[in-house]
Amino acid sequence: MNILFIEDDMIETMKLKRTISKLQLKHNITEAKNGEEALDILQSGNTLPDIILLDLNMPRMSGTEFLSVLKADEKLKFLPTIVLTTSENRADLLECYRIGIAGYVIKPLKYEDYETKLQSVLNYWDNNELVKG
Numbered sequence: 098m099n100i101l102f103i104e105d106d107m108i109e110t111m112k113l114k115r116t117i118s119k120l121q122l123k124h125n126i127t128e129a130k131n132g133e134e135a136l137d138i139l140q141s142g143n144t145l146p147d148i149i150l151l152d153l154n155m156p157r158m159s160g161t162e163f164l165s166v167l168k169a170d171e172k173l174k175f176l177p178t179i180v181l182t183t184s185e186n187r188a189d190l191l192e193c194y195r196i197g198i199a200g201y202v203i204k205p206l207k208y209e210d211y212e213t214k215l216q217s218v219l220n221y222w223d224n225n226e227l228v229k230g
């Protein structure tokens with residue numbers, strides 16, 4: 098899959114890449130450091146990602162701000178977006194589902210647990226029919 102990974106924390110980006118290479122998964126990762134950068138990529142590119150993995154707490158444009166813009170766009174609103182966060186805040190979760198997400202995944206603190214959880218999330222989406230923009 099082509100995955101747009103929106104995350105401001107470099108360590109988190111390294112963790113995802115490490116998981117994908119360690120498990121030998123064939124996914125392409127495009128990185129964006131915040132919502133603004135992600136929108137630039139989505140609006141300028143000719144191919145759209147299959148799924149978006151989205152952090153919530155980011156500078157410049159937060160995850161929920163990004164989601165609102167995404168879901169208001171006639172073309173981009175179809176992209177399955179999965180929130181990947183450490184926030185167990187129920188208000189965040191409700192707000193994300195209200196705007197429109199395909200999933201809300203809380204990142205485990207232990208690396209082994211992170212790897213297992215990410216593998217199952219990515220496998221699930223790999224088994225889905227995707228929009229193929």
Ligand SMILES: [Mg+2]
Pocket residue numbers: 104105106152153154155
């Ligand atoms: Mg963050």
